[in-house]
Amino acid sequence: MSDKPVGDGRIEEPFRHLLDAAVLGEAVAAETATGAEYVLEAVEVHKRYGRTEVLRGVSFGVHRGDVKAILGPSGSGKSTLLRCLALLEPVDHGEVRLEGQRLGVREGQGGRVASLPERTLARERSEIGMVFQRFNLFPHLTALGNVMLGLTEVRGRSKDEAREIAQAMLDRVGLAARRDFYPGELSGGQQQRVAIARALVMNPKVMLFDEPTSALDPELVGEVLAVMEELAREGMTMVVVTHEIGFARRVASRVLMMDGGEIIEDATPDEFFGNPRHERTRRFIEAVD
Ligand code: ADP
Numbered sequence: 001m002s003d004k005p006v007g008d009g010r011i012e013e014p015f016r017h018l019l020d021a022a023v024l025g026e027a028v029a030a031e032t033a034t035g036a037e038y039v040l041e042a043v044e045v046h047k048r049y050g051r052t053e054v055l056r057g058v059s060f061g062v063h064r065g066d067v068k069a070i071l072g073p074s075g076s077g078k079s080t081l082l083r084c085l086a087l088l089e090p091v092d093h094g095e096v097r098l099e100g101q102r103l104g105v106r107e108g109q110g111g112r113v114a115s116l117p118e119r120t121l122a123r124e125r126s127e128i129g130m131v132f133q134r135f136n137l138f139p140h141l142t143a144l145g146n147v148m149l150g151l152t153e154v155r156g157r158s159k160d161e162a163r164e165i166a167q168a169m170l171d172r173v174g175l176a177a178r179r180d181f182y183p184g185e186l187s188g189g190q191q192q193r194v195a196i197a198r199a200l201v202m203n204p205k206v207m208l209f210d211e212p213t214s215a216l217d218p219e220l221v222g223e224v225l226a227v228m229e230e231l232a233r234e235g236m237t238m239v240v241v242t243h244e245i246g247f248a249r250r251v252a253s254r255v256l257m258m259d260g261g262e263i264i265e266d267a268t269p270d271e272f273f274g275n276p277r278h279e280r281t282r283r284f285i286e287a288v289d
């Protein structure tokens with residue numbers, strides 16, 4: 001691979017620095033000035049599909065700079081939870097809050113809520129970065145085109161500005177030399193790094209990752225985890241659904257176990273892996289470790 005290696009200390013400047021300089025400008029101070037307790041918070045989130053109750057009252061909060069790893073068996077509702085947090089799905093009951101602001105609805109008088117117009121929803125969504133298991137890049141756009149899109153379409157940046165920011169971010173994830181390649185010409189690991197760059201250029205308040213390495217060949221997992229680990233080190237607030245136990249142990253500030261649409265355990269990595277409270281957690285760890 002001719003791309004610049006990542007995650008081995010050769011990303012000298014913090015991501016934050018790049019974001020501050022290139023993306024944020026004068027908005028930097030405002031971003032950190034809200035003083036809200038949680039960056040992102042789920043409050044009693046319920047979600048059902050037809051007769052299936054997929055989320056059964058999920059509550060948790062993510063502090064600034066936290067990395068929450070979510071583990072749990074297939075079908076336990078992890079992807080649904082992330083999609084609700086990212087405003088890609090409306091919740092049936094409960095709330096999603098970003099820096100204390102309730103998302104996805106407009107709160108009217110007497111506690112009445114109305115859904116938001118699509119344009120407002122898009123703006124709220126753009127505050128939350130999402131990385132999917134299967135990358136979800138636009139196949140007809142180059143790496144650069146994919147990373148630029150949100151900047152021009154959602155943020156209203158000029159093409160020139162967007163290109164500059166996008167190129168810098170592709171450089172950050174070690175893909176400067178691949179910017180004119182189409183997704184189909186990139187490895188899975190490279191595509192996932194493009195997807196991460198695409199989310200990062202929007203300067204999200206939090207990044208959500210849904211099993212970002214599960215679709216990758218084993219030899220490509222490391223390059224993606226390295227980018228994520230670097231991001232965590234730079235202080236990015238992150239929620240990561242993963243089966244990568246090593247990553248959860250090393251990087252997460254808390255590890256959560258989801259089962260049957262509920263969070264049944266929320267502990268430090270040491271507690272979680274060393275002395276889980278739940279028998280179901282213990283069995284899950286033994287199965288994936
Ligand atoms: P996980 O990511 O933990 O594997 P998911 O959130 O994908 O779990 O799915 C949880 C449950 O919700 C599963 O039973 C799944 O079949 C169901 N489900 C997920 N998305 C949909 C959907 N769009 N329509 C109907 N059922 C769904």
Ligand code: MG
Nearest residue numbers: 078079080211
């Ligand atoms: Mg899933």
